[in-house]
Amino acid sequence: MYSRHRFPGEIISYCVWLYYTFPLSYRDSEKMMLYRGIEVTYETIREWCQKFGQQYANQVRRKRSYVTDKWHLDEMVVTIKRQQYYLWRAVDSEGNVLDVLLQRHRDTEAAKRFFRKLLKKQGFVPHVMVNDKLKSYEAAKKQVMPSVEHRQHKGLNNRAENSHQSTRVRERRMRRFKSPGQAQRFLSAFDPIRRHFHPRQHQLSAKHYRKQLRQRFKDWREITDVKIAA
Structure with missing residues (x-):
């Protein structure tokens, strides 16, 4: 090596x-x-x-010993060279970060792209998906993961939102990211x-x-x- x-x-x-x-x-x-x-x-x-x-x-x-079948998803705004991007993130119920994807949009197509990347990496479909009330999640779920139980409530998604904190710390320390x-x-x-x-x-x-x-x-x-x- x-x-x-x-x-x-x-x-x-x-x-x-x-x-x-x-x-x-x-x-x-x-x-x-x-x-x-x-x-x-x-x-x-x-x-x-x-x-x-x-x-x-x-x-x-x-x-990692295992990944749970309850996934929390959220997205945060990242500014790069005065352009706004969205960092999509998924964590399981134990707080393990499953995947991240930086995209220009947070519409249904962006949600579908993230779901497919997430499923390919994890190799299985979760039992429960939790996120805030962004409508793109529901529309994308119906097409990509129709069998998954879907819970939409901001108060239930603190695990994913808290997972952004370390990224914010590094973003400030690096004086923002230089490129997507x-x-x-x-x-x-x-x-x-x-x-x-x-x-x-x-x-x-x-x-x-x-x-x-x-x-x-x-x-x-x-x-x-x-x-x-x-």
């Missing part, structure tokens, strides 16, 4: 982990590595994130990696939280093909 790279996998995977797990810039990551005595430029860290971020995220998804393609690439890797290292701490005792994090660190080392030195 890391052949022809000057730095070993431990350093590469660590930099990718820093960037996607915490609200850091590439330059912040460069400083943190320099503090540890490792000289690597922020341009190199950016290249590592672009090359390995999605690979790692795909493996993180495969490590860059936003889609970043978020496709960001959501799975960040979620992997942010279990629901408020629902766990300190002991179980640390235990879960240790297991996720172990999973990360397997995903990134990094071994701890004895």
Whole structure:
């Protein structure tokens, strides 16, 4: 995986982990590595994130034990170069981000496109779909997922709406996304990696939280093909 790279996998995977797990810039990551005595430029860290971020995220998804059959869907406005886009997002009842898709519209065709992408990636049809009262969802559901139970109520969809918060934090930290393609690439890797290292701490005792994090660190080392030195 890391052949022809000057730095070993431990350093590469660590930099990718820093960037996607915490609200850091590439330059912040460069400083943190320099503090540890490792000289690597922020341009190199950016290249590592672009090359390995999605690979790692795909493996993180495969490590998920299961995806529930109750899906929450929502969309948020993203402004890129003064143009308004909509980021469509789906999460399951456990808060796992299932997929994201950036589109110019939030009409029925956009909803259908997102549904098809979501179903293709997950490989099964949910039992229940929850969203706000945007009419595009109902129209698209009748054509793409007619058998799914549909619940439309703003108060029921806090799980999907809350899932947008980390995206807003990174959007501000990055001083907005630079292009639709860059936003889609970043978020496709960001959501799975960040979620992997942010279990629901408020629902766990300190002991179980640390235990879960240790297991996720172990999973990360397997995903990134990094071994701890004895």
